[in-house]
Amino acid sequence: MKTNLLLIVMLALGLSTFQAKAQTTVYAKNSDISDNLDLRAVASIFGESANLQDFERRLNDPKYQISNLDLNGDNDVDYLRVIESVENRTHVVIIQAVLDRDVYQDIATIDVERDNYNKVSVQVVGNTYLYGANYIYEPVYHVAPVIYTSFWVTNYRPYYSSWTWNYYPTYYYAWRPYPIYRYRNNINVCINVNNNYNYVNYRRSSRAPILYESRRSYGYEKMRPNNSFSQRNSSVKNRYELDQRRVASRESNRNNNVYNSSNRGNSNRVSSTENRTTANRTTNRNYAENRTNSNRTNRSNPGISNSNRENPVRVNTPAKTETSPRTETRRNYNENNMGSSRGNTENRNNTQRVAQTQRTEPARNYQENRRSTESRNNVSRPQAPQRSEPQQRSAQESRGNQGSREASSPSRGGGRRG
Known part of the structure; x- marks a missing residue:
């Protein structure tokens, strides 16, 4: 039994080695x-x-x-x-x-x-x-x-x-x-x-x-x-010349591959640049045509509303209105600005003048009222008759004597009490 197993294993190894x-x-x-x-x-x-x-x-x-x-x-x-x-x-x-x-x-x-x-x-x-x-x-x-x-x-x-x-x-x-x-x-x-x-x-x-x-x-x-x-x-004499030709052919193939790759890169760049340029030109041309057509349409039909601005997806619809209303609006706006600025300036000047008049008028009224009050007082109060100089002197003397008497009276009384 063991001998049969060994034979089978050896046959299997031999077949696997032969296949490999x-x-x-x-x-x-x-x-x-x-x-x-x-x-x-x-x-x-x-x-x-x-x-x-x-x-x-x-x-x-x-x-x-x-x-x-x-x-x-x-x-x-x-x-x-x-x-x-x-x-x-x-x-x-x-x-x-x-x-x-x-x-x-x-x-x-x-x-x-x-x-x-x-x-x-x-x-x-x-x-x-x-x-x-x-x-x-x-x-x-x-x-x-x-x-x-x-x-x-x-x-x-x-x-x-x-x-x-x-x-x-x-x-x-x-x-x-x-x-x-x-x-x-x-x-x-x-x-x-x-x-x-x-x-x-x-x-x-x-x-x-x-x-x-x-x-x-x-x-x-x-x-x-x-x-x-x-x-x-x-075509060659010996192996050395064959090697030289092989090296030359490899170099030429390498240069051709480099040249072709560079040409491919340049052609792709040029084509992409041309495509971009063409697309930009086409877009600008369509935009200019649409703008011109929209201007012409607006000029011929001034009653068209500006609702087309709300639809930017359509290419044929005019994207902008005519330029004349814009210029008039700008002019009116400028005129209004100028007018408003002028009006504001005039209002400011008028206000300053009114303020000045208001400031000057109360001063005048106060002086006039003062003068009228003084005149009234003078009118209501009768003027005292003017005294003559002798009379004035006698009055002053009488006043002085009277004062001296009043000053001496307390001293008198004090003597009597004592």
Whole structure:
């Protein structure tokens, strides 16, 4: 029973794994075969390797995924093997794709040569069938690679990979090729930016091409003789010119997109401005026509009431009355204002005059009454006859004597009492 359960579980796991693998299959849509292996990345890992065996390991390490080539079309990235041809101070490292049993295709070569002054030059040369003629990168490393020390030693034996079809190292497993845009994003991380990768169109070594011919493999070229770079891209010479044309086309497309977007924005603005202007003109024209028609109607029919002011929704109804009543009203109002101001001024002056007359008249009446009262008193009271001077003097003397007598009388009485 337990054995049956284990078998069922294993079958279920196998089916689920197979379905997931079938669903995650991604087919590479290549714009060109040469897009699947960047020679700058090859030059970068070559400078970081300790020897050619380490270099081959880095080329096929699933962790780096330097290559995206699938030349045999089995939906797996091809294994890249490394072989070498040596003569004196010249080393030619050949990178080959393993396509089938005893079927290989050259991808690129690395020419390493030391001159009489012990100066080492390195050139990564792309295969003519894949990359076009004279597609060469010359790296300049910021630090001298360690791999140089392994080339010029006594009793040096050229490297020759022992791996072949269906016989691969344990660290390697085939992976599905990625779309080009994903491969480019991945490979940019693998390129050491501290180095310089200069493009040149000539080979420095005169011995390297001769050594290469002795180890050349072209299995893919035999299968597809009409699929070379010159036939795939007849308008350009090699991959470098193809990249330059791509950059130019991208820039032109970007400029066209910017220009079209700006034109769209400007056209929308212009159209909206024109629509607003047209609408304003139409509104002003209708308003002017309605105003003119209303003025004409009011002039021809002065008996029309102003009740149309209460209906602003209708456009054809006159919104304003004729201007002549307004001017007359304003004139009457001004005249009334002037008349009222004049009347007020006259009233104020009259009031001041009346007040002044009222103030002066009581003073006159008071004086006149006083005078009349005095005259009446004078009339009612008879005037006393005037005395003569002798009489006045005798009267005064008599008065004085009488006073002295009255003053002396108390003193007399007092003497008698005492």
